[in-house]
Amino acid sequence: MKVDLPLHGHAVATSATAELPRACELPPAGFKSRRARLPALVRGLATSLLGERAPGEDTAVIVGTALGCLTETAAFVENMIEGEGAAPKPRAFTASVHNAIASELARQLGARGECQTFVGGESSLVQALFAAWRLRARGHAGEVLVGAVDEWTEHVARGRAACDASPEPAEGGALFRVGPAGEAASARLCGLAWGRPEQGARWLRRELEEQGVEAVLVSPACNALVGEDVASASFPAGDFPSAAAVALGCLVARLSGELEARALGLPPDARRLAVATRTRLGELSLIVVEPAA
Amino acid sequence: MTERVAITGLGIVGAPGAGVSATLDALREGRSGLGRLELFESKRCGHFPVGEARGAVLDPARPRALALAEVAAREAVASAGLANRDPELAAELGLSLGICVGGMPESEVAMTRLLAGEEPDPAVWARHECGATTAALAEALDLRGPSLTLSTACSSGAQAIACGAELLAAGGARAVLAGGTDALCHLTLNGFAALLAMDPEGCRPFDRGRGGMSLGEGAAFLLLEREADARARGARPRAFLAGAGNSCDAHHATAPHPEGAGAEAAMRAALTAAGWAPESVDYVNAHGTGTRDNDLAEGRALRRLFEGELPPVSSVKRCFGHTLGAAGAIEAVVSVLALELGFLPPNPGCAEADEEAGVDPVRECRAADVTRVLSSSFGFGGNNTVLCLEGGEDA
Numbered sequence: 001m002k003v004d005l006p007l008h009g010h011a012v013a014t015s016a017t018a019e020l021p022r023a024c025e026l027p028p029a030g031f032k033s034r035r036a037r038l039p040a041l042v043r044g045l046a047t048s049l050l051g052e053r054a055p056g057e058d059t060a061v062i063v064g065t066a067l068g069c070l071t072e073t074a075a076f077v078e079n080m081i082e083g084e085g086a087a088p089k090p091r092a093f094t095a096s097v098h099n100a101i102a103s104e105l106a107r108q109l110g111a112r113g114e115c116q117t118f119v120g121g122e123s124s125l126v127q128a129l130f131a132a133w134r135l136r137a138r139g140h141a142g143e144v145l146v147g148a149v150d151e152w153t154e155h156v157a158r159g160r161a162a163c164d165a166s167p168e169p170a171e172g173g174a175l176f177r178v179g180p181a182g183e184a185a186s187a188r189l190c191g192l193a194w195g196r197p198e199q200g201a202r203w204l205r206r207e208l209e210e211q212g213v214e215a216v217l218v219s220p221a222c223n224a225l226v227g228e229d230v231a232s233a234s235f236p237a238g239d240f241p242s243a244a245a246v247a248l249g250c251l252v253a254r255l256s257g258e259l260e261a262r263a264l265g266l267p268p269d270a271r272r273l274a275v276a277t278r279t280r281l282g283e284l285s286l287i288v289v290e291p292a293a
Numbered sequence: 294m295t296e297r298v299a300i301t302g303l304g305i306v307g308a309p310g311a312g313v314s315a316t317l318d319a320l321r322e323g324r325s326g327l328g329r330l331e332l333f334e335s336k337r338c339g340h341f342p343v344g345e346a347r348g349a350v351l352d353p354a355r356p357r358a359l360a361l362a363e364v365a366a367r368e369a370v371a372s373a374g375l376a377n378r379d380p381e382l383a384a385e386l387g388l389s390l391g392i393c394v395g396g397m398p399e400s401e402v403a404m405t406r407l408l409a410g411e412e413p414d415p416a417v418w419a420r421h422e423c424g425a426t427t428a429a430l431a432e433a434l435d436l437r438g439p440s441l442t443l444s445t446a447c448s449s450g451a452q453a454i455a456c457g458a459e460l461l462a463a464g465g466a467r468a469v470l471a472g473g474t475d476a477l478c479h480l481t482l483n484g485f486a487a488l489l490a491m492d493p494e495g496c497r498p499f500d501r502g503r504g505g506m507s508l509g510e511g512a513a514f515l516l517l518e519r520e521a522d523a524r525a526r527g528a529r530p531r532a533f534l535a536g537a538g539n540s541c542d543a544h545h546a547t548a549p550h551p552e553g554a555g556a557e558a559a560m561r562a563a564l565t566a567a568g569w570a571p572e573s574v575d576y577v578n579a580h581g582t583g584t585r586d587n588d589l590a591e592g593r594a595l596r597r598l599f600e601g602e603l604p605p606v607s608s609v610k611r612c613f614g615h616t617l618g619a620a621g622a623i624e625a626v627v628s629v630l631a632l633e634l635g636f637l638p639p640n641p642g643c644a645e646a647d648e649e650a651g652v653d654p655v656r657e658c659r660a661a662d663v664t665r666v667l668s669s670s671f672g673f674g675g676n677n678t679v680l681c682l683e684g685g686e687d688a
Contacts, residue, residue, distance in 0.1 A: 001465050061541070066422050068444070073480075077404045080483045087337060093484035094546045094673065097393065098423065098444035103674025106541045112558065115541035115676050116452065119392070120442040121424035127441050134459040138566075158407070158418075196428070196437045197384070280419070281428035283440070 002211075003192050005133045006185035006292060007176050011048035012249035013041055014172035015152065016237035024048050026172055036069045036095040038149050039104040045175035046105055046145060056142045059111035061102045062131050064124025064148035065173075066241030067156065068098035074155050101149065113142055122219065122279040124148050125244045126194045126287055132178060133189065141180060148245040149173030170238030174245035176252070184292070186256040190272070191288030200284050201225040204276060211288045215261075215270035217247040222278035232276075233265030247275045248287055255291050298458045299523040299530035299685075300515045302373025304365035304472075305626045307511025307613045308344030311364055313372070315348060317630060319612055321658045323639040326612045327495040327507050330477075338482040342495040344509025344614025345477060356396045357476035357510070359426045361619075363433055365512040366470055370434060373516035374528055375468070380435075387438035387466030388431050389457035391449030391473030393618035395423035398478040426474065438466040444618065446672030447580070449473050450513065451621025451680055455537035457517050467522060472514030472622035481508055481617065488547065496583030496615070497642035498608035499592070499652045506582040509614020513622035515629070530685040532629040535569070535665075538562025542675020548586050549671055553594030556580075559677035560598050560667060567681035569665060574604050576637055576661070578628045578668040579652070581608020582615055583642070587671065592650035607640035607655040621670035625680055628666040632684040637661045 013024040024044045027037050042063065072095035079088040094100065099117035106115045114135055118127035125148035132146040152171035179185070191211040197203030204225045208216065215231040220239045226232045237246040251273045253259035254266070261268040275287045305312065308326025309319030319326060327342035351360035370376055375386075396417070403417040419425060427442040439460060443453045450473025457471030485491050485508060492504035515534075523530055540562060542555030549556065564571060580591055595603055609627055616623055627638050640654035666682045 001463055066424060074404070076484065077401060077480060078408065080479060081401075081405055081408055087487045088483050090484065090487035093480070093487055096480070096484070097446050097673045099446050099672065099674050099676055100546065103541060103543075103676055104546065107543045107545070107675070110543050112541050112543045112555065114539040115445070115674070116456075116539070117444050117676075118442060119395075119423040119444040120427060120440065121422060123424070123440075124442075130439075130441070130463070130465075131456065131459070134456075134463060137463070155404075155407075158412075193439075195384070195439045196431055198437065279424070279428070281425055282432070283428060 001192055003133045003189055005136055005178060005189040007187045007189060007252055008179035008183055008185050009049045009177040010174060010249045010252045011045040012174040012246050013045060014237040014246045016170050036072045038069050038101050038151055041149055042101055042105050042175060043108060049175060049177045055109055055111060057110060058113040058142035059109060060113035060135055060140060060144045061106045061111050062116045062128045062144065062146040063102035064118040064128035065098060065101055066119065066121045066124055066150050069095045069100055070151060070153045070155060072096050074153065121281050122241050122244060122277045123194050123283050123285045125242065126192055126285040129189060129287060130192055143180060144178035145175055146178065147173055147175035148242040150240055150242040152240065170240045172237065172246055173242035174249035186292060187252045187289050188292045190290050194283060194285035196283050204284055207286050212272050213274040213288055214272045215266040216274040216276050219243060219277040222276045226276065231267050231270060236264055244275050244277045251275065251289050255289060297520045298461060298534040299518050299520045300532045300534060300629055301518055301523050301528040301530060302369040302516030303626050303629060304368030305513040305623060306349045306361055306364045307346050307616060307623055308509050309612055310348035312368055320638050323641045323657055324612065325495065325641050327614055332477055335479060335482055338486045340493055341491045342507055343477060344507065346510050356399050356420050358392060358395060358474045359429050361476060361510065361512040362426060362430050362474035365472065366430060366434055366514050369470060369514035369516050383435045383437045385438050385467035386436040387460045387469040388427060388436045388440040389453040389460060389469055389471040390427045391443045391453035391618045391622060392423045392426055393444055393446060393449055393475050394478050394481060395426055396420035397480050398476050401479050436470060445676040446674060447617055447620055448670040448672040448676050448678040449618040449621065451625065451670035451678040454515060454622060454625055454680060455678060458534050461517055461519055468516060468518045470514050471517050472512065473619040474512035475510060475616055475618040477508060477510040490584055492583055495642065496610050498581035498583040498610050498640055499588050499646055499650050499654045500643040501645045501647040503583045505584050507614045509616045511613055511616045511619045511623055513619055513626045515625060532632045532685050533683045534680060535683045536563050536567030536681040538566060538679045540677045544675050547673050549590040549675060551590055553590035555675050555677045556591055556671055557594035557597055559679040560594065563679040563681045569681060571599050574665050574667050575663045576604055576631060576666045577606040578624050578666060579606050579608045580669045580671045581610055583610060588650045592652045596651050605637050605655050606652050607638050609638050611642040621678060624668050628668045628682045631663050632666060632682060635660055635662060
């Protein structure tokens with residue numbers, strides 16, 4: 001579908017080795033704080049975007065995450081299974097709820113606008129961006145913080161090792177800021193598509209053509225589906241559920257001149273760029289960006 | 294919302310039984326769906342009554358939340374007259390699912406094995422995440438359009454319905470199956486018990502002696518279509534989704550804003566989206582969990598919104614238990630039935646209304662002319678969603 005969502009800023013965080021502009025540090029594994037690790041990461045991304053400025057009370061927060069705060073979920077379950085008779089500690093339970101990431105950020109920022117959490121695996125970002133666009137389309141005038149994050153834990157490692165041939169230890173995500181009307185944007189989101197098409201390659205090529213995409217960053221599972229008509233390169237940050245958010249951050253950086261195209265393996269003159277993902281659950285998605293007008 | 298969204302199909306499963314008919318019987322009798330936990334053994338939490346979906350025939354090979362979802366989703370699709378649809382329509386059918394625990398019941402078994410030094414079945418890991426339930430449900434029902442998976446705690450089901458309507462408004466799908474599902478599991482039972490949020494006598498929303506919530510499990514779906522599309526295929530709109538409102542308390546990880554500020558903001562946003570004045574609301578289907586914090590905050594929000602003159606209000610949580618990700622969808626189905634059949638759903642468990650909460654709920658099911666309903670759902674993290682539901686013209 002054709003969409004129109006200006007992006008006024010972005011911040012990425014990834015454990016991958018690629019050097020990316022505006023990259024935030026990931027809280028280390030085993031991070032101990034009152035805050036859980038992913039909320040701390042998202043807070044770091046938001047600080048990178050907003051500085052110390054408090055956003056408006058009507059600011060919306062929309063986050064995608066495949067697995068949520070898995071460290072805390074696993075800690076609670078372990079505590080529950082192994083805690084002989086004693087009640088497990090409630091703090092990890094409250095952090096285990098998927099929307100803890102978005103709602104904790106909203107609480108810290110005093111953001112009382114819409115707050116949503118999408119948990120559609122590798123499609124979580126495209127779903128979150130859809131919600132941000134619809135919010136704008138309904139006339140929301142305030143800021144929107146939208147993105148996706150996921151973490152790598154021992155449980156993910158074991159789970160993915162059991163399911164996939166080659167698990168790759170990577171984690172992180174990105175947050176994008178949609179500013180108030182009138183502010184100069186760094187890029188514009190212009191197309192979104194996702195679904196479970198019967199013929200994946202055909203669907204993807206048709207969408208790439210219809211949306212006029214000149215170059216695309218593809219997730220490893222999606223690689224074989226892109227034809228030779230469109231220039232493509234692999235995700236710069238490895239393969240993890242919110243890697244699409246890092247890839248989109250790189251494209252926005254490319255469009256605003258902060259990152260050279262060749263660093264991403266894309267042709268230097270391509271202007272309409274896309275992120276294509278195939279989820280482990282069989283869904284395809286496409287996110288298209290272009291320079292802001 | 295630019296165009297009214299027609300609701301042409303309903304499906305539901307929960308403690309009262311499987312299907313709209315069993316649910317209606319339970320509502321009319323004001324029957325509590327709470328009972329002893331039989332699904333699994335829990336040394337710490339087995340004494341808390343729960344709303345188990347015992348009356349449903351579930352596929353034992355499926356994760357429980359998916360199996361529940363499939364029962365309700367198939368009923369909704371069939372009741373909309375889309376069970377034997379043109380295969381080409383599949384590409385235009387979307388899915389919007391609210392869910393909290395996903396494959397957690399199965400993951401708990403896997404984690405137990407992992408801690409015992411065994412390697413669990415890889416299939417369990419693949420099913421753990423919430424999105425896996427959506428993908429499997431879409432495959433089972435051959436829904437090949439875009440899907441959304443929302444997890445905003447106890448408002449997930451209502452938020453999934455609101456987002457399903459957005460998919461329609463954006464032209465992303467011709468019809469959207471929207472709702473929620475969740476199954477009972479150790480994580481939620483132990484979690485809410487650790488928060489001291491559960492009532493050993495079973496939840497009693499708005500009652501003076503209430504002592505907390507009761508967990509349940511279930512699923513419910515609405516089949517949403519643009520009104521013109523529904524009428525063009527000869528489908529009868531059973532009701533309409535007139536608007537939805539969302540807000541965040543930005544207050545606390547679990548407790549609602551004590552004055553119900555976020556709840557009120559979501560109610561007002563929903564009314565604005567629907568173009569309704571508060572006094573036009575005939576019935577409020579309350580979130581009404583039975584916790585002191587919720588009932589007081591919700592009561593305060595309602596009293597401000599309606600300036601002290603509340604329309605009939607009830608919570609059906611004692612009929613179903615609190616079904617978390619499914620609750621908003623279950624309550625939307627109950628609200629549509631109230632609109633369609635003209636009755637006020639009861640609030641079992643309330644013997645003496647708590648004056649401090651300021652809500653004197655409907656005690657017994659009774660006939661009433663209901664044309665506009667406000668259905669509220671509030672979740673952890675202060676994630677609030679309110680739906681405005683309106684009767685079909687020929688209902």
